[in-house]
Amino acid sequence: MGKWVYLFEEGNASMKDLLGGKGAGLAEMTNIGLPVPPGFTITTEVCNLYLENGDKVIEELWPMVLEKVKVIEERTGKKFGAQSGLPLLFSVRSGAKFSMPGMMDTVLNIGLNDEIVELFSKESGNPRLAYDSYRRLLQMFGDIVLGMGIHPFENELEIIKAQKGIKNDVELSVDDLKELVGRYKKIYESEGKVFPQDPFVQLKMAIEAVFKSWNVPRAISYRKINNIPDNLGTAVNVVSMVFGNMGDDSATGVAFTRDPKTGEKGVFGEYLLDAQGEDVVAGIRTPKPISDLKDDMPEVYNELLNICKVLEDHYKDMQDIEFTIEKGKLYMLQVRTGKRTPGAAVKLAMDFLKEGLISEEEAILRVEPSQVDFLLHPRIDVSSKLKSIAKGLGASPGAATGKVVFDADLAAKMGDEDVILVRPETVPDDIHGLAAAKGVLTARGGMTSHAAVVARGMGKPAVVGAESIKIDLNERSFTVNGETIKEFDVITIDGTSGNVFKGVAPLIMPELSEDLQDLLVLADKVAKIQVRANADTPEDARRSYEFGAKGIGLCRTEHMFMAQDRLPAMQEMIVAETIEERKAALEKLLPMQREDFYGIFKEMKGYPVIIRLLDPPLHEFLPKREILKEEIAQHEKSGEKELVEKKKRLLRRAETLKESNPMMGFRGCRLGLVYPEINEMQVRAILEAAAMVIKEGERVFPEIMVPLVGHINEIRLVREKLEEVAKEVISEQGVQIPYLFGTMIELPRAALRADEIAKYAKFFSFGTNDLTQMTFGFSRDDAESKFLPVYLERGILPVNPFQTLDRDGVGELMKIAVERGRCANADLEIGICGEHGGDPDSIAFCYEIGLNYVSCSPFRVPVARLAAARATILAKVRYESDK
Numbered sequence: 001m002g003k004w005v006y007l008f009e010e011g012n013a014s015m016k017d018l019l020g021g022k023g024a025g026l027a028e029m030t031n032i033g034l035p036v037p038p039g040f041t042i043t044t045e046v047c048n049l050y051l052e053n054g055d056k057v058i059e060e061l062w063p064m065v066l067e068k069v070k071v072i073e074e075r076t077g078k079k080f081g082a083q084s085g086l087p088l089l090f091s092v093r094s095g096a097k098f099s100m101p102g103m104m105d106t107v108l109n110i111g112l113n114d115e116i117v118e119l120f121s122k123e124s125g126n127p128r129l130a131y132d133s134y135r136r137l138l139q140m141f142g143d144i145v146l147g148m149g150i151h152p153f154e155n156e157l158e159i160i161k162a163q164k165g166i167k168n169d170v171e172l173s174v175d176d177l178k179e180l181v182g183r184y185k186k187i188y189e190s191e192g193k194v195f196p197q198d199p200f201v202q203l204k205m206a207i208e209a210v211f212k213s214w215n216v217p218r219a220i221s222y223r224k225i226n227n228i229p230d231n232l233g234t235a236v237n238v239v240s241m242v243f244g245n246m247g248d249d250s251a252t253g254v255a256f257t258r259d260p261k262t263g264e265k266g267v268f269g270e271y272l273l274d275a276q277g278e279d280v281v282a283g284i285r286t287p288k289p290i291s292d293l294k295d296d297m298p299e300v301y302n303e304l305l306n307i308c309k310v311l312e313d314h315y316k317d318m319q320d321i322e323f324t325i326e327k328g329k330l331y332m333l334q335v336r337t338g339k340r341t342p343g344a345a346v347k348l349a350m351d352f353l354k355e356g357l358i359s360e361e362e363a364i365l366r367v368e369p370s371q372v373d374f375l376l377h378p379r380i381d382v383s384s385k386l387k388s389i390a391k392g393l394g395a396s397p398g399a400a401t402g403k404v405v406f407d408a409d410l411a412a413k414m415g416d417e418d419v420i421l422v423r424p425e426t427v428p429d430d431i432h433g434l435a436a437a438k439g440v441l442t443a444r445g446g447m448t449s450h451a452a453v454v455a456r457g458m459g460k461p462a463v464v465g466a467e468s469i470k471i472d473l474n475e476r477s478f479t480v481n482g483e484t485i486k487e488f489d490v491i492t493i494d495g496t497s498g499n500v501f502k503g504v505a506p507l508i509m510p511e512l513s514e515d516l517q518d519l520l521v522l523a524d525k526v527a528k529i530q531v532r533a534n535a536d537t538p539e540d541a542r543r544s545y546e547f548g549a550k551g552i553g554l555c556r557t558e559h560m561f562m563a564q565d566r567l568p569a570m571q572e573m574i575v576a577e578t579i580e581e582r583k584a585a586l587e588k589l590l591p592m593q594r595e596d597f598y599g600i601f602k603e604m605k606g607y608p609v610i611i612r613l614l615d616p617p618l619h620e621f622l623p624k625r626e627i628l629k630e631e632i633a634q635h636e637k638s639g640e641k642e643l644v645e646k647k648k649r650l651l652r653r654a655e656t657l658k659e660s661n662p663m664m665g666f667r668g669c670r671l672g673l674v675y676p677e678i679n680e681m682q683v684r685a686i687l688e689a690a691a692m693v694i695k696e697g698e699r700v701f702p703e704i705m706v707p708l709v710g711h712i713n714e715i716r717l718v719r720e721k722l723e724e725v726a727k728e729v730i731s732e733q734g735v736q737i738p739y740l741f742g743t744m745i746e747l748p749r750a751a752l753r754a755d756e757i758a759k760y761a762k763f764f765s766f767g768t769n770d771l772t773q774m775t776f777g778f779s780r781d782d783a784e785s786k787f788l789p790v791y792l793e794r795g796i797l798p799v800n801p802f803q804t805l806d807r808d809g810v811g812e813l814m815k816i817a818v819e820r821g822r823c824a825n826a827d828l829e830i831g832i833c834g835e836h837g838g839d840p841d842s843i844a845f846c847y848e849i850g851l852n853y854v855s856c857s858p859f860r861v862p863v864a865r866l867a868a869a870r871a872t873i874l875a876k877v878r879y880e881s882d883k
């Protein structure tokens, strides 16, 4: 192991692994010349060692710490723990590699004791400062280092304020503060705890407490939710104190270099005069917007704006900063990349690109596919004129509806139910409840409160600081304007406008913002794998086209038969006992199918459209047998003979079509091989529709897909027959129609024999839903409802293979199919049309194995377009770093 302790000037931004995010940021700011109070960082490696070996590590570490303390003493001209001069005080702050907002704790003002506080008072000439700092130290040390909790201290603070008849902490006089110190000490006594008077003991214990905080439950649960590994450890930052609580020329604040909600330009933040540390985020007093600083301290305001610009130019991204102003002098205490809403992420990426700070590829990497997904979620229909019952700050946009729940534990226990967590304010311990809830509503807190920050990070709607709601945690209800909402009542929150509605509010489908469209155009330019959509209707096709799909990868024809006006004809076809009867029924279906295909072709304006021939087992088109039996009984009672006969016929057919395992039964190309007339009608409908479009002078590109092929003879026979139909239609119509025949690869055997199959298929489309079922031998519904959750919980499978493609098994079969298929036919067009086609990780895999396109549901198309570009870029980055 290398160096254990780094002075800020010895580190830099790239050392997050070792110094944690906070330490690396403080080091970087120090080195680019920004005003950071001197300090040093103990590495994450030391934390990990400590968690393994405990005390021994502290003893080994200690001399190194003392050495750095000496250096800081020289830098600041103050002494730590000395009996004369202005005392040096420290903050001890945790800081892991990934920012974990509010997860681990900070102790301020270390180095004060009963004597030094007097020295501090005298030397600074500011007794308020000294005693305010001391009571804060007692409070934080008791809470964080000795595990006494914050409540006894906060209680006492409330009591003294009530006794003195004051509202704000700042109104406490020096004597009040002295008294508070005394009362705090009594709390220690009554809890059998000792506050160490030796500053060095304080420092040592605080460092250990930070190490230990890595493993407190809320930190563990935060890591779990955010997929942060448990073995990273936290660094410890020891920073010389500066004081925002020295009066009205001092302040503490937090800011974002641009608006984290919208991405708009302009520094966005809050501050409090005469305050320290987390007073701003804790909502103790209502903070002022950063723009007020312009009047309060114009010079500092300008300096702050300037620093924000320097930081953005340096990090080339929006930053989240913490600062303190001590007697008119600005100090930077933290910098990190700012968390942002999905909408802001898109705007910031495009703005930084336009400002020339980042490249097109970087802009694409700045936005996660999941953020685009979020932007495509429905929003509240404002035209519905629903009256809001309360309004707070819209802290994280989007709409959420759910049952009101008043505590995090209960929210976490509600399982699949949609809940809205409603709290006076949230604290880090509520993290599991926030994770489980659809959205959060708080009565207190501002745009930088815990609930706001965490919700934005999770991409969940949040309304905070809705002060008109009065929450009664005992009654488990809240009231607003005379109306009472009880636990489990349903509300809707709008994190965009800050409105709260009773019940379920109507939602509207979103549209793509201009910035998002621009970003997706860039993505298309970069992506080396195309995106198509799965669309069964002209309406879906239109949406797909609007969302930028470059074709349809799967048009299922079965849904067309399910429509009210078509089902009877379909059922006639199914119960037909002779070919003639069947043909007669199909004749009725033909014009309907033709119309469907015509509509879809028109919407896709010449992009390829893959149409899958009838796939599901026929019994799916018949009513359930139990229902038929009931109906027969009813009709018999009322003496409707004809209906009885008709239903009996359906029932008989349903009985013969009954299968013990429909997933592997009489479906797919097997249907067409036994009843070729169905496929013939479909191909005729497709090509006649195509001919109509061509005659209108437009382009069309139908691709006809045969489902569930496992053997070369299946595709060969189906195709031979259908080619005859195609020839017929073309000669009837007298126009050339560019069409292709191809197949789905959804059976392991098809993947293995892809070279043979490719002789009769011009394209392959991986049907990975079935392929996953058949490869694992899982039937999806049974798996997902019975054992898959257990598998996932116990880590038997890392992810649900129906959501994210199983690269090792199913993926291996796909690779084989690609290789063997292209070996037989180099021009083979290959895509994927299973649900995986919209999953970013699966898309990356499809790109890696050389597919031409992915196809997903229309609403996933924008997500997939971004994912396709990111996969292309990231593969290039990996390739270059491997070289």
Ligand code: ADP
Binding pocket: 037, 090, 091, 092, 093, 094, 101, 102, 103, 104, 105, 106, 108, 239, 240, 241, 242, 243, 244, 252, 253, 276, 277, 278, 322, 323, 324, 333, 334
């Ligand atoms: P968190 O990780 O929860 O943000 P920090 O370590 O950033 O915790 O500390 C919280 C706040 O404490 C900071 O935002 C800052 O206001 C205050 N603080 C920390 N160190 C110092 C210091 N050396 N001087 C003054 N204030 C400090």
Ligand code: MG
Binding pocket: 102, 103, 104, 105, 106, 278
């Ligand atoms: Mg904190």
Ligand code: MG
Binding pocket: 322, 334
């Ligand atoms: Mg902080």
